[in-house]
Amino acid sequence: MIALRQVTFARAGRPLVVDATVQLHAGWKVGVVGANGSGKSSLFALLAGELHAESGAVELPAAWQIARVAQETPALPDAAIDFVLDGDVELRRIERELAAAESVGDGEAIGHLHARYGEIGGYSAKARAAEVLHGLGFTDADFTRPVADFSGGWRVRLNLARALSCRADLLLLDEPTNHLDLDTVLWLEQWLKNTAATLLLISHDRDFLDAVAGHILAIDLQRLTLTSGGYSDYERARAARLASQQAAFAAQQREIAHLNSFIERFRAKATKARQAQSRIKMLERMETVAAAHVDSPFHFAFPAPNALPDPLLVIENAAAAYAGRPILEKVSLTLRPGCRIGLLGQNGAGKSTLIKLLAAALPQQGGERKEAKALNIGYFAQHQLEQLRPDESPLQHLLRLEPTTPEQALRDYLGGFDFRGDMATRPVAPFSGGEKSRLALALLIRAKPNLLLLDEPTNHLDLEMREALTFALQDYEGGMIVVSHDRHLLRTCADELLLVADSRVTEFDGDLDDYAAWLASRRNMAKTAPPEVSAEKSGRQQQRAESKADRHALLARRRPLIKEIGQLEKQLADWHADKAALEAQFADPDFYTRADRAQSEELHRQAAALGEQIEAAEYRWLELHETLEALPSPD
Numbered sequence: 001m002i003a004l005r006q007v008t009f010a011r012a013g014r015p016l017v018v019d020a021t022v023q024l025h026a027g028w029k030v031g032v033v034g035a036n037g038s039g040k041s042s043l044f045a046l047l048a049g050e051l052h053a054e055s056g057a058v059e060l061p062a063a064w065q066i067a068r069v070a071q072e073t074p075a076l077p078d079a080a081i082d083f084v085l086d087g088d089v090e091l092r093r094i095e096r097e098l099a100a101a102e103s104v105g106d107g108e109a110i111g112h113l114h115a116r117y118g119e120i121g122g123y124s125a126k127a128r129a130a131e132v133l134h135g136l137g138f139t140d141a142d143f144t145r146p147v148a149d150f151s152g153g154w155r156v157r158l159n160l161a162r163a164l165s166c167r168a169d170l171l172l173l174d175e176p177t178n179h180l181d182l183d184t185v186l187w188l189e190q191w192l193k194n195t196a197a198t199l200l201l202i203s204h205d206r207d208f209l210d211a212v213a214g215h216i217l218a219i220d221l222q223r224l225t226l227t228s229g230g231y232s233d234y235e236r237a238r239a240a241r242l243a244s245q246q247a248a249f250a251a252q253q254r255e256i257a258h259l260n261s262f263i264e265r266f267r268a269k270a271t272k273a274r275q276a277q278s279r280i281k282m283l284e285r286m287e288t289v290a291a292a293h294v295d296s297p298f299h300f301a302f303p304a305p306n307a308l309p310d311p312l313l314v315i316e317n318a319a320a321a322y323a324g325r326p327i328l329e330k331v332s333l334t335l336r337p338g339c340r341i342g343l344l345g346q347n348g349a350g351k352s353t354l355i356k357l358l359a360a361a362l363p364q365q366g367g368e369r370k371e372a373k374a375l376n377i378g379y380f381a382q383h384q385l386e387q388l389r390p391d392e393s394p395l396q397h398l399l400r401l402e403p404t405t406p407e408q409a410l411r412d413y414l415g416g417f418d419f420r421g422d423m424a425t426r427p428v429a430p431f432s433g434g435e436k437s438r439l440a441l442a443l444l445i446r447a448k449p450n451l452l453l454l455d456e457p458t459n460h461l462d463l464e465m466r467e468a469l470t471f472a473l474q475d476y477e478g479g480m481i482v483v484s485h486d487r488h489l490l491r492t493c494a495d496e497l498l499l500v501a502d503s504r505v506t507e508f509d510g511d512l513d514d515y516a517a518w519l520a521s522r523r524n525m526a527k528t529a530p531p532e533v534s535a536e537k538s539g540r541q542q543q544r545a546e547s548k549a550d551r552h553a554l555l556a557r558r559r560p561l562i563k564e565i566g567q568l569e570k571q572l573a574d575w576h577a578d579k580a581a582l583e584a585q586f587a588d589p590d591f592y593t594r595a596d597r598a599q600s601e602e603l604h605r606q607a608a609a610l611g612e613q614i615e616a617a618e619y620r621w622l623e624l625h626e627t628l629e630a631l632p633s634p635d
Helices: 040-047 080-085 089-104 107-119 122-135 140-144 152-165 182-194 206-212 231-243 246-269 273-292 351-358 382-387 394-401 407-415 421-425 433-446 463-474 487-493 512-526 535-586 597-630
Strands: 002-011 014-024 029-034 055-059 066-068 170-174 198-202 215-220 223-228 313-322 325-335 340-344 368-371 377-380 451-455 479-483 496-501 504-507
Touching: 002 040, 014 055, 014 215, 014 223, 029 040, 029 206, 029 231, 040 170, 040 198, 066 152, 080 122, 080 140, 080 152, 089 107, 089 122, 107 122, 122 140, 122 152, 122 182, 152 170, 152 182, 182 206, 182 512, 198 206, 206 231, 206 487, 215 231, 223 231, 313 351, 325 351, 325 504, 340 351, 340 487, 351 451, 351 479, 377 433, 382 433, 394 407, 394 421, 394 433, 407 421, 407 433, 433 463, 463 487, 479 487, 487 512, 496 512, 535 597
Parallel strands: 029 198, 029 215, 066 170, 170 198, 340 479, 340 496, 377 451, 451 479
Antiparallel strands: 002 014, 002 055, 215 223, 313 325, 313 368, 496 504
């Protein structure tokens, strides 16, 4: 058991947690949440003995082995699998002692060492390490590659593999899903659910926390609060506390109304029954989401693009290669205003390559590319962070783009991304990864793009910023394609899913649960000889390809109808409210004593005009629905 008794700890003299008492039992899986800088990583350092408490006692079993993911990996010549196995200190020690005992023929020592080696699973250690490496996206050929050969992101995965392969009693994982793609996140989720170790997990991925954690430990206002259940349960409890405050409650109601309009739009625009059902399920918890984030420091929206040409971008029969290796072929896509596409696919399948191809950051090989004259692409990828000027402040970045805009207007805009006060004028160089990502997003949004291409936009962003980005994307009027391992973002913002696999880009007929099943099937197939594509499957693929243009044309006919219906419904709601207010005045006997004849006649004229507007709008609403129902279903 881990016990903190009246513990206070600080960093650089600044108290992070004060007088905290909490108990965590062996085998628990605990999600640790809190704002950036609240003390989550410092709590891990405290448990690992790297940070000492200012006061109070920290108790955990002395015999426990603790595993953490190292923040850096030196450019070692060691093979990847040896680097992973080196994380088990006792395993490597016994192997060295066995070699020494065998060299001198010490039979008694050899016997004892072999017994202990069997007890700790030494004979199967390499197989376990290989399983973890495979799960994290490494191939058999990678096992013998030197650590120094891997890029920074892959070294992060090696560090994670090393921590997971340890026989740890306590596993401390700080943002393990950063630098992972969706299929790897799904594998890690299952691995952590099955581990016997006590787990403390810092994550900004709400679906990941819900799936893995049985308790949530929150750091807020220098206090530790333990809640049973996953992140959604914690969110509900927090929402209840916030709703008891009148100001927060009022903000909550506004957010709920906003979210309900989002869900109604999703219900109308979803192109697949399973995805529509996912959004209906989301509605059940959207009120809780709104309530739990009413005090978020992030509030921003995408401004309306200057133009929305239709189509925005068309590529036909395109191919793409990376470092001379063919990645994609026969890619045909038509991107229109209002399209909301999520890209799925295994690591290395070509999702980022496709995004780069669409952004013209990678040359297109063959085929055609047709851009609208007013096309304005907003491309976000992790390398955008490297293009920030380290010696300039967020305000200077914006002034460089808009030198004639008043400084206060730019400060107000940056405030929506929590760059307030001195933060707006500090140099970017010492900013955290999350702060740099927020600034890169702020600059991208300010440019008013009409086509968004987002490659893992939530990396380094905390839960509050992810929710703010989700709300903003739901209101975005342009076209969007997103690659993300954040399933909450995909479920709430993507109406259509495309699968990148086997060098092709095809429509994925299903939702994210179906994709998880597809991945499991794919892994099972990979363990056997590669199957040949059956004639029946090949025929189905050809049929889907031939009907793709028809589906896009049908969706293009449906979207303006759905959009006008949504606008009419909003306008009708406002008019009905205004008419009801006038009628309430007319029903009040005191009204005729307060208002003179001219005022009374004017208000009655307004009521009559509203009635005519409502009647015309309702007639138009019926016409639109009849037209929409007459069109074939896109499914």
